[in-house]
Amino acid sequence: MTSTTANSEPTSFKQRLFRSKPEDILPLKIEHQRIYILPTRRGLAYLFSLLIMLIASVNYALSLGYALCFLLTGLFAASLLHTYRNVAGISFQAISADDVFAGENIQFKITMANESNLDRVGVALKTKNTSSVIDINTANSAQAILNIPTSQRGIHTLGRVTVTSTYPLGLWRTWCYVHSNAKSTIYPTPENSPPPLPSHSVAEQGENQRKANQGDISGLREYHTGDAISSIAWKAAARGQGLFVKTFEEENAGGETYLSLSATGLTDTEQQMSRMAAWVISAERAHADYWFELGDTKLEPSCGLKHKRQALSALATHGLKP
């Protein structure tokens, strides 16, 4: 969110009109400043027939014709206010989406609250290619879900959402734009049946090393309960420096997976990304720690949700223009 900076740009006229930049800060209450309203096609047809009716009333001096005409005008005007009021005052509480693999649908969950004492009926949320209609009861909140299909890895920003409604009579269409920078990361589609994890080749290298420098002490680290007594560096303990454990080369290399572009043995970037994504998933499934290297991203061997997300996010954006 950009709100923490004091020198954020003022809302320019253009931005106020079209909300073309993602500058909206949640929670956001839809106030009259951003609400537009125009007659629908049916509304225009209705207006046109009112005009015809008025002309007929004038021509034949039909007092009741005038009355009917003006009654329907009143209906038209009152429905304007109701259409407007159906959207005004809704507040956007949160927009969130989970990350997905390319090919899946992103589900943007939009939480909206209605603090007024009016039910909001048939409020549609729309983006370029999806829409969703919800009702929000009085003093309640509701969640709209926008399903956005994906095909390519990358980062998808929700973009401008149009909040629109024609309730109650469909004669007016009111709309406003909400543009927050809610994002979802699209991971590459994992390869279907990937080759086994590239641990084998890395392990071979390690074995060769071990053969040459068997028993080489690579360093010391602090003692944790459970460490083998034989591995304690007693010399250091004797010097009064505290308990340390000797670490050996083999501990780093043994049975670990090293994921990198070169390991894939592929040349096409998208195929590389797919294979690496598949490896990340199978490594995670096996609860195996793995190295991960991709461009500037170098991850120490680990495993778990955070690690997985870092790795997959790196795969999602690798080589793409930000």
Place this chain on the structure above:
Amino acid sequence: MITLWGSKKRNNKTKNIPVRLDGRSLYALAALLFLAQLPHISHLPIWVSILGVGIVLLKLLEHHRPTKLLTTILSPIGMTTIALGGALMVRVHYGYFMGRDPCVAFLFILVSAKFAEVRKPSDSTLLLCLAGFLLLTQYFYSQSIISALITVPAVLALGNALAVIRDSKNAADTDKNIKMVGKLLLQGAPLALLLFVVFPRLPGPLWSLPDDASAKTGLSDSMAPGTIGNLSRSGEVAFRVEFDGEPPPPEQRYWRGPVLSDFDGRQWTLGQGAPRVRPTGKLVADTSAASYTVMMQPTHQNWLFALDHASSLPMSDTVDAADSRVLASLTSDLQLKADKPITQVLRYEQSSALSNSYKAIRRPSDRYTHLAGNNSETVKFASKLHTQSGSDENFADAVMRYFNQENFHYTLQPSLLGDNPVDEFLFSTRNGFCEHYASAFVVLMRAAAIPARVVTGYLGGEMNGDYMIVRQSDAHAWTEIYLNGRWVRFDPTGAVAPSRVDTNMAAALGAGEPVPMMARTGNAFLKRFKLGIDELNHDWQRMVVDFNNESQYRIWEKLGLPKLQLWQITVLVLIITALWCLAVLGFPALRRKGLTAEEHLWNRYISLVGRYGVHRQTTETPNQFIERATQLLPGHGSVKAIGDDLVKLRFTRLDANNSKALKSKIRQQLNKLYMHSLVNRHSITSQ
């Protein structure tokens, strides 16, 4: 889904699947159609009604039990055929097409055809517009209270149909919809009323369709035996009158209409038009004057009616005398004739001198003594009686006595007359209605070379509250003869049935005559009830149906305003509309004051700091927000100061005076900060 803009796309997808309007939309539209068509059934040819309503019913049947035959009939092609065929049949039935009535009949069929043809909700826009217009066209035929009341459910149905087809899958229940539309209508009503009152009424038609001549009603320009008798069977109102002062006694309620001077032996006609004259004292002695306002029902003929004898020209009823227009001219035989047929309710001011004779401008021409046809016995009888009487006056009196003393009957059901109607009437059948007596009297006078003519009009009028109703059943014919330079009224019917003159027709007729119920004497419950309804109708007519420029001026006058110009009205409407919007929205500005003063100040503070680019996050406590704002806006000491004051106001106990002082201090500081933000708008934003 919002269906309005995306309908085209969906068309392509569902091209090959037969689309049907769902039941909800279908019934909502059918209800609207039914209510819009209902008021027309009374005036349309029966086959049009059956065709129109039948199509709607067939469509509903097809919805429940679709058969191949029905689906074919109700297909777009079938309906186009029916619409075109309907147009042709309407043309044949009426003999023309470009007129009001055939167009309404065609619209009636077209609406049904369109209904049968609608396939999806978005198609129904045109249908809604047509139905709305059909609703309006009922006022061509009736603008009664009933017509107005019938419109209310139709408008509710229109709103319901709009609400349902907006989103038929998720539409609320019908009763909820109706309630909602009712609410919208009530909220729109003040605006509607305002527009009704202030919208300028343009005088006269913008155009008239060539064949708009409707059936003429009331007295016509000719009279044969039976003409007036037929008219008398109608209880319809001819006109209503409001008198300034007391109404004249019954025997002076002669409302003059067409004066008939040409006779072909059977039928009386206008003959060549009499020249126009100016109403002056010379014509009419100012014996006893009456001035009154007439509200005349449209007759589609040119005559206006005035009590004998008109002493002024009929003027349009206006507040400002300068705006008043002359509505008709006066002819030398004292007929009031408008230039154009009276097609709308007409309200005019008139004054009359109540007398039974007036001074003729010039000697009557030969036309007034011309006799046609073979009524030789009558002529013989007249010359004999004239010789016996000695003078014209005595002769006329003798004829009156003759009618009175011989065995003449006043009846609505006279015997049929043959080739010599006057002879047969005078000497054999001897029963007849006023036109028989008037006709015979004039023929007798002319046979004695006394200029004479038939005057048709109305005799009578019944007071109902403060106004008088004159009905078609009061239609009457009397005579005028030329005596000593004056035209003198003789009413031979009065000689036969005196109560016709001083009471009414029903009193003069025997029992068993087909007198219209409203023309009967007595105070039967039903009649009193109907008179009550008439009074209601009269007020409705005056206040709603006849509402025009004049009524508008009268309202301004009552409010003590001058005549409003168009721009003034526009400004007035705009101001009231703005207030109305606020009222319907529930005065949001006032409601904001429902917050406590502290909350209000805190909200102002947040939005003001927001102007400097620091927005409060939901998770922040007030203190955290103030701190962050202070850090991010180092140049503004007051941000911290106001924030601390607000916290103090909110979270410490203060007595009333201190709290008030603190609030006003905060308010001042906020105002200062606001001014600063306005003045330095540019530098804030370009930091």
